[in-house]
Amino acid sequence: MAQRGLQRAGRRSNLALLGLLLVAAGTGVLGYAVGTPTAGRVIAVAHGAAGLGLLLLVPWKTVVVRRARRRPLALRAPSAAYWLTGLVVVCLVSGVLHAAGAAGIWASSGTPIAALQVHVGAAIVLAAALVAHVRGRHQRPRKVDLGRRTLLGAGALAGGSVVIWTATEGLWRLTGAPGATRSGTGSYERGTDDPAAMPVTQWATDTVPESAAEQVQLSGGGRTVAVPVDDLDRGDSVRAALDCTGGWWADQDWRGTTLHRLVTDHLGPLAEDAQCIRVTSVTGFSRRIPLRDARTTLLATHAAGRPLSTGHGAPARLVAPGRRGVWWVKWVDRVEVLDSPWWLQPPFPLQ
Missing domain, CATH: 3.90.420.10 (Oxidoreductase, molybdopterin-binding domain)
Structure with a gap:
């Protein structure tokens, strides 16, 4: 029974992670094409909330991983999962830095590398690694994936993600960070009428x-x-x-x-x-x-x-x-x- 419970918990956490990553990736790509204030704002909010929502899954996923480590070596998750985790962390950190208004992460030949550049670069590598990882899991859709409990959990995750995004936006305004003045698409003003x-x-x-x-x-x-x-x-x-x-x-x-x-x-x-x-x-x-x-x-x-x-x-x-x-x-x-x-x-x- 405990083993089945672990499997169900692991499956739900993986589905939630995959869902948030897909929303973040889809809205990230869409955001590059849409520049209207209203549509751009909706896309940017969905992108930021999906990314920050990953933080809500950390405690849940940590428990599953710890229990999985007790299983025989042949049944443990492959090391690719740890690479994915690292890439997700880089995406999150660089995305938050850009939202806060960081000018750059480090300098190369005296030229700052924008947090947004790191964010996009890590996201591209993450997308490729995620495809390879998912293909290797061989998990098929199940009826239970659309069950009442799953749908309620998805709603709670979506709501919690929006709450975290709203809190970070409030933090930028409270502290006077440059991120408080960015546009609906996440861009910063540079050179209006000049x-x-x-x-x-x-x-x-x-x-x-x-x-x-x-x-x-x-x-x-x-x-x-x-x-x-x-x-x-x-x-x-x-x-x-x-x-x-x-x-x-x-x-x-x-x-x-x-x-x-x-x-x-x-x-x-x-x-x-x-x-x-x-x-x-x-x-x-x-x-x-x-x-x-x-x-x-x-x-x-x-x-x-x-x-x-x-x-x-x-x-x-x-x-x-x-x-x-x-x-x-x-x-x-x-x-x-x-x-x-x-x-x-x-x-x-x-x-």
């Missing part, structure tokens, strides 16, 4: 090109037109927040031309089968924008009344209000009207 003060960052292996494009190649409906970059400033403007996935945001007044104006002025009315517009950088980085957003998405040449700098996408960059910085393609040299869906692309650029 483009020169915005950090120069780019996605993954993308790098600042040595030379800028002199024209943008525009294609669609069987036509191709080369538009000089000097003709891209058509006076269209929008005030939008660049919310970078590197953990910072800045509001700017952007000026240039909307994608809709760019396409219709040079190619004529959009074809009936047109579904999205693909915007590509000289580096190969690209994103597809839904056709419904073409009137509000800008190909910007200026920020705060000044021409864009090379680091911030000169001569032209995409400005996609309500989307995270990963969508804001820099150094644009190609715009294409496509008859395929906008979502027919990787969640994030793979180059």
Whole structure:
């Protein structure tokens, strides 16, 4: 009986751990794509609560592990579980440090490594290790997994996770920590109305090109037109927040031309089968924008009344209000009207 009780307890704790890790991973990935204040806030809260909720399982999991150590060596959990534990700790600590407003964890050649970078890096390694670990457990779903006791436990865990998250947010406000001022997506303000003060960052292996494009190649409906970059400033403007996935945001007044104006002025009315517009950088980085957003998405040449700098996408960059910085393609040299869906692309650029 004791052995069966241990097995049930171990199974429930493992399912709870897996559930929280999946929620944390899913909301972490989703948070990179959604930049609207309301949706971004909900995603950020779910991500933080799921991560901190792991702390609630520590006492329960510790008891199970201690009892498991008394079993014969062949029946004990593999050492991979301890590696997973270490990675989870790194993710939690680095995530809390970022939420508190830590500038960096350590320095390499005088450059601080952001807590967010450590958090994301550890999470990627953790995801791979978790997949390998789960595949090796060979546990099948059971009816009891959806039983009343399990559902009540899941509800209590979710509620407790939100309580811990709320307590940490209250702590930042009480102590005046920088984390109290971060945005709903978890980013910190850097350079609003001052483009020169915005950090120069780019996605993954993308790098600042040595030379800028002199024209943008525009294609669609069987036509191709080369538009000089000097003709891209058509006076269209929008005030939008660049919310970078590197953990910072800045509001700017952007000026240039909307994608809709760019396409219709040079190619004529959009074809009936047109579904999205693909915007590509000289580096190969690209994103597809839904056709419904073409009137509000800008190909910007200026920020705060000044021409864009090379680091911030000169001569032209995409400005996609309500989307995270990963969508804001820099150094644009190609715009294409496509008859395929906008979502027919990787969640994030793979180059």
